[in-house]
Amino acid sequence: MRWGVIVFPGSCDDQDVFNCLKREMGQKVKRLWHKDELAGQFDCLVLPGGFSYGDYLRCGAMARFSPIMRGVVKFARSGGLVLGICNGFQILCETGLLPGALVRNVGLQFICQQVSLRVEETDTAFTRGIGKGQLLRLPIKHGEGCYYADPLTLERLRKNRQILLRYVDAKGKPSPSANPNGSLDNIAGVCNEARNVFGLMPHPEDACSKLLGSEDGLRIFSSIAAHHGAGEKRHA
């Protein structure tokens, strides 16, 4: 499977995603500079975390207009898998590939901690390898991760089952105390209606080995790889 990791000025988790995919999973990965046009064949594009363009104006607002994003939008519209992590999630929302927006954490502080997440839907490439209702331990590290959508959009997200991850407590309940940043409905990750674009605030690439305290992040990447493998078999 061919992965592309897009590097914006100010991205800082691109190397972590690269290492996770290449070193831990033995995948084919290419880093792609934001100023280039999207060229080559890819099965999944990852927009990594960081502070693209210094988070000036709004997080992700300027990265959206990087030359490579034209190709990313085209790729996504034609059904290609796109994964946005943290700043990548913010960029996908700004681009309009995902609904809603990410605003300042309710407590105003930058949060860096391990959180519990519940997998809400499994009929997507990103979560199909994980059981519904299963809990993941992944780290978050962000100042602007409070998910917001207007009431109509939120209703649509629920109806179409686009909420893929929620912040939960130790018992697996999306309680207010388990919500680290004030996100609506404890939302930690959503997909688009076509279910091929997924954005999440937690960092699966930073939970890819025992040494890092959790291997749960691998379950998301493995899920994508398994989905791709199944597709290849179907076409063969």
Place this chain on the structure above:
Amino acid sequence: MRTKIFISLKNGVLDPQGKAIERSLHTLGYTEVQEVRMGKYLELDIEAPSRAAAEHRIREMCDKLLANPVIEDYRFEIESDALSAIGHQPEAKERD
């Protein structure tokens, strides 16, 4: 044409910064203050053949980049030299 652009959070969008500022004001004794909302303010010069043309371009910039319609509203004021002079006079008077 000198233009002032005001970007504010939509109703219903949490504004923890506004809340923190409000608490600070209350601590300082300004207890009469309620509903503080923080926004962004931009100034820019724009060249355009007419005021209408400038308005059109600025609206486009706001929709595309300067504001995010999911969470923000915006409004703007284009000042001609004469208008800005009038605009500033009453304020100066109040100060006297």
